[in-house]
Amino acid sequence: MNSDTMLTVDKLEVVYKRAITAVQGISLSVARGQIVAVIGTNGAGKSTTLRAISGFIGIDDARVTDGSVTFKGQRIDNRPPHTIARLGIALVPEREKVFPNLSIAENLAAPVAARASRSERRRREELVYHFFPRLAELRARIGGLLSGGERQMLAIGSALVCHPELLLIDELSLGLAPVVVEGLMERLVQIRRELDITILLVEQSASVALAISDYGYVLENGRVVLDGDAARLKDHPEIKEFYLGQARAGDRRSYAEIKQYRRSRRWYG
Ligand SMILES: Nc1ncnc2c1ncn2[C@@H]1O[C@H](COP(=O)(O)OP(=O)(O)OP(=O)(O)O)[C@@H](O)[C@H]1O
Numbered sequence: 001m002n003s004d005t006m007l008t009v010d011k012l013e014v015v016y017k018r019a020i021t022a023v024q025g026i027s028l029s030v031a032r033g034q035i036v037a038v039i040g041t042n043g044a045g046k047s048t049t050l051r052a053i054s055g056f057i058g059i060d061d062a063r064v065t066d067g068s069v070t071f072k073g074q075r076i077d078n079r080p081p082h083t084i085a086r087l088g089i090a091l092v093p094e095r096e097k098v099f100p101n102l103s104i105a106e107n108l109a110a111p112v113a114a115r116a117s118r119s120e121r122r123r124r125e126e127l128v129y130h131f132f133p134r135l136a137e138l139r140a141r142i143g144g145l146l147s148g149g150e151r152q153m154l155a156i157g158s159a160l161v162c163h164p165e166l167l168l169i170d171e172l173s174l175g176l177a178p179v180v181v182e183g184l185m186e187r188l189v190q191i192r193r194e195l196d197i198t199i200l201l202v203e204q205s206a207s208v209a210l211a212i213s214d215y216g217y218v219l220e221n222g223r224v225v226l227d228g229d230a231a232r233l234k235d236h237p238e239i240k241e242f243y244l245g246q247a248r249a250g251d252r253r254s255y256a257e258i259k260q261y262r263r264s265r266r267w268y269g
């Protein structure tokens with residue numbers, strides 16, 4: 001393990017309701033300061049992995065049944081979410097990202113510890129407005145009335161006010177116009193640069209995620225099937241074909257052929 005390693009997920013297995021194995025031996029690592037992408041299609045186990053790291057799987061009656069999650073040298077698997085949050089991990093969840101009946105300002109105040117002073121709350125709120133000036137303009141508007149893009153900004157903001165060292169982000173691009181997604185991704189790069197925050201990003205959209213990432217993992221059926229430097233993953237034929245939709249007509253290999261190819265040649269970037 002590299003001394004810069006912030007997060008290590010080792011042979012992680014997650015089982016829902018003592019019956020459904022959603023993640024079957026995933027290993028990945030994130031170094032301090034990196035942006036790392038986890039990509040994969042529906043049901044691959046992306047959200048489960050992020051929720052296992054952040055401790056939220058317990059809410060869905062799921063448990064880490066094998067393997068481990070280590071954050072800054074400390075085992076955190078199956079710890080409750082508030083403990084993990086205190087250690088410096090914040091999750092921007094896939095669903096229920098904001099409180100729909102609270103204003104933007106109230107949404108940003110909610111995650112901050114009750115003992116924080118008024119000026120401290122204000123400082124944290126202003127930090128979010130620095131990255132997302134649009135939220136400052138709308139600060140009295142309730143979460144439920146925001147556009148999809150504004151809602152994502154608020155969800156990221158709600159994580160930032162917790163001052164995380166590691167930000168876990170689940171599907172930022174879902175349902176948003178490409179230009180909106182591009183803006184959000186640029187903001188993540190700025191956040192990493194200015195706040196020195198490490199980011200683990202889950203996306204169905206490989207092109208979006210790999211464009212800003214240093215390293216990527218591809219998940220399928222609860223397993224890592226490919227991993228490598230983001231720049232090299234983008235050029236990988238399988239990624240192009242299945243995740244970037246760049247296959248030429250008439251040049252499409254069958255899924256079974258691809259599977260065979262995959263079995264015969266695990267690809268390291
Ligand atoms: N609360 C739950 N109870 C039981 N099974 C679940 C639950 N949540 C997810 N699963 C199962 O775990 C597997 C992985 O789901 P997960 O949500 O992690 O996938 P994902 O990669 O995030 O997919 P998507 O891109 O659709 O969000 C799926 O087979 C799913 O049906």
Ligand SMILES: [Mg+2]
Nearest residue numbers: 046047048094
């Ligand atoms: Mg998901």
